[in-house]
Amino acid sequence: MTLTFVLGLSSAAVVAYSLTDIPAPHPEAVVQSTVFVDVHGDYLGRRGPMDRQDVPLSQVPRHVQEAVIAAENRSFRTDSGIAPTAIARAVLAAVTGGARQGGSTITQQYIKNALLTPEQSMSRKAKEALIAVKLDRTRSKETILEGYLNTVYFGRGAAGIQAAARNYFGVNAHDLTIEQDAALAAVINLPSYYEKAGSDPKVTSTLQRRWAWVLDAMADSAVITRQQRAQAAFPAFRFYPPGHTEGQRQYLIDAAAAEATKQLGITQEQLARGGYTIHTTFDLTLQDAAAETVRTRTKPAIGSSHATTAQLHTAITAVVPGDGAIRLLYGGADYARQPFNDALHGAIEAGTTLEPFTGKRLGQPLDRIRDDTAPTTVQVSAAYAALAANGRYATPYTIAKITRNGRTLYTARPETHLAMTPSTAHDITRTLHSTTAGSPTTSHTGAAGHRTAWSTRSDSRLTLTAALFAECPATATKPAAPAPLADLVGPQPPTTFAAETTADLWASALRTTVQSPTG
Secondary structure (H helix, E strand, O other), X not given: OHHHHHHHHHHHHHHHHHHOOOOOOOHHHHOEOEEEEOOOOOEEXXXXXXXXXXXXXXXXXXXXXXXXXXXHOOOOOOOOOOOHHHHHHHHHHHHHOOOOOOOOOHHHHHHHHHHOOXXXXXXXXXXXXXXXXXXXXHOOXXXXXXXXXXXXXXXXXXXXXXXXXXXXXOOOXXXXXHHHHHHHHHHOOOXXXXXXXXXXXXXXXXXXXXXXXXXXXXXXXXOOOHHHHHHOOOOOOOOOOOOHHHHHHHHHHHHHHHHHHXXXXXXXXXXXXXXXXXXXXXXXXXXXXXXXXXXXXXXXXXXXXXXXXXXEEEEEEEEOOOOOEEEEEEOOOOOOOOOOOHHHHOOOOOOOOOHHHOOOOOOOOHHHHHHOOOOOHHHHHHHHHHHHOOOEEEOOEXXXXXXXXXXXXXXXXXXXXXXXXXXXXXHXXXXXXXXXXXXXXXXXXXXXXXXXXXXEEEOOOOEEXXXXXXXXOOOOOOOXXXXXXXXXXOOOOHHHHHHHHHHHHHHHHHHHOOOOOOO
């Protein structure tokens, strides 16, 4: 009787196994976000429903792989894809009504994360086990581990090791250190709790104990040496949740996303779900310096007579002469309150800012920019950059390169042409205030009455333009209207305020300016 039962059960298992197909990953598990990085490769932000980007296992260091195995499934490389004792505990818990049991293998976790629904039932658990066994027999351990590392959730909105490396440490997966990968491996157990590591002392302390446990396991299995274990120091984490500068970066992402869709011929939705890496021309160090400069310099406006009604707007752009790469695009103080980018789209009254170009013979588009009564800071910066490039105008751009899955899909080619003769450029430059310390630098300030103030500094490496204007925002009964700048910038003339703003940024700009990635 017992033998008959066992044989029947075995036959049923064989039939069930043969009838079990390995399902394709469900769409939510494989959708990838598009990531934006700055000119140095530093993480800028993303577009997409989930922060996830696939990386091949070959780009994940061996010590990263082994850290995850040590934390989640130490028998992974030798087991059959299932843990019979863990399954038995889960079945017993389901039958008796006990607490849900974990302990799944990496293979089972991958199936649960990517191939099946998160439903908790005995039938789903049985299906998971059958698929795990079949997956283990038909796919290599490397393939399974790659799928797992690209789909497992790490907290902070990050699915997969690449997004986790960026969100916790600001690096790519292939640059993770032993200390960092042990921390990420420790996070997998309770990602929604551990995601606050680095900002919550209690969470950080708890994670540190689990981190040490992972490293001990790596040393015990000879993945790392005893000396490496003894020298390991708990890593520093990026602060979470992000600070105020993260919102400022949305201006940059908007600008680069618009250019990317144009260059690739796709929609914004296709871009967000496409898994692209957008290598922008922006310099985050310079961008953050601009945000801090504006924040500190506009403090005197608080308490002024118009502070409760008028708003001070600041737009700043920095362009590489002869190339067109936009290094800095400060379009507003707070994207959440003002998504409109003043630097890219704001029509700011020109006044005398383009006066040096008056009466000169100019080609396109400098002739149009000169005659524009309300240009943007991007246009003005590009005009003065042409002077620094001996009359060669370069079309401003925000994307240096677009890649996906290791393939380069687009590389920027600077669009330049002679828009004035070198002698004309030299004649205009001689009329501008010039300093000769280091690289020759020219500067010019302009204004439109008491309503706007402009300032530009330039040399052969960079052209930096700032514009300030004040505005009383629209109400239900009144449209937006200009306001006097003097009421918001303190006792000094508005043009002095603008010039000092560019002067404050100039030193930072020269420290961080790099050669064009396309040059």
